[in-house]
């Protein structure tokens with residue numbers, strides 16, 4: 001049998017900012033399509049003109065772009081009115097749907113009357129059991145009898161959601177419908193319409209919703225849920241993608257050492273739809289931080305520097321470059337940097353010298369000797385390792401806390417800062433000696 005050409009679709013309704021859960025649905029569709037050598041369609045489901053907003057559509061498109069999830073085709077349902085109209089006619093003509101007169105409580109009165117409302121289009125539902133195979137959940141069956149003759153269009157011009165989805169999935173050649181498990185209850189209606197239109201059946205995969213650690217549905221009260229927020233908070237897109245891909249799915253091969261860091265192409269290679277779990281897709285903010293730190297480590301100095309200068313154009317690139325190794329060790333996301341180098345921050349001492357308090361200095365007894373030792377270190381040798389070597393014996397003899405603590409406070413004025421050797425190198429010989437002399441004068 002010739003391999004089927006896989007087509008998946010990500011079909012968000014632009015009624016809110018791009019949500020992490022939605023991004024994961026997009027990602028799974030992308031991973032599966034790419035892996036199968038197929039294509040991904042982005043379809044904006046904006047038929048609800050009251051709730052759909054252009055700004056949300058843009059937010060979704062920008063978010064996908066930022067995450068690196070690209071798609072092969074793009075559609076907007078609001079531009080496809082004629083297509084839906086044709087299919088409403090077709091269903092009416094072949095007897096699968098009918099125009100029904102409604103009174104105000106929605107019941108069919110056909111004859112009109114005082115509460116006469118415009119007609120709606122209903123699907124002729126003969127009831128019974130509708131079953132489908134779900135790649136993740138196996139066989140799912142519904143008794144559709146209770147659904148009655150459900151409404152599929154407001155009128156001959158205006159489809160409702162289920163009809164538009166079915167018509168699009170049919171005409172766009174979709175083969176696999178990968179969506180959130182909240183789509184399961186939509187499936188029976190969509191299948192009934194699909195069968196009436198003679199569509200060969202799609203493969204379904206309903207992926208588990210992302211839950212907060214308290215097992216409730218992930219929402220704003222658990223923290224950021226919008227992709228834009230994570231971007232603002234300085235997360236790297238690669239980290240977010242890796243993190244989202246492994247929620248509810250593990251790429252662990254048999255006998256393979258445990259591993260969690262995967263690039264997007266690696267994820268494409270390893271993705272396995274049938275290994276997605278039925279439940280237990282948990283969102284952990286700490287885990288995302290961990291991923292972000294891991295990805296930060298892989299950034300080259302230049303990349304990190306560029307990312308930081310882009311976020312902090314007011315900072316001198318030279319100072320950022322100087323502090324880069326220290327920043328790198330200390331941040332979880334790019335957005336942590338301003339606090340770190342801003343006033344009072346651990347790395348603020350290069351530009352802002354905070355006057356050391358006497359209490360913080362504890363003792364200045366050994367500062368003159370320290371200064372004397374450092375005066376002997378030549379400029380080219382004024383490096384953390386050499387400085388440490390020169391001071392070490394003296395510090396050990398007098399007690400490291402008595403020597404190195406006051407030195408660090410003298411140099412930075414800060415309770416928290418990097419070790420004094422690193423600080424001295426950063427400041428340079430002249431500034432280091434001047435700051436020690438100043439601290440001595442505070443006695």
Ligand code: GLU
Pocket residue numbers: 011012013045165178179180183
């Ligand atoms: N547009 C629907 C939503 O945003 C998804 C439809 C589907 O995937 O079938 O929830």
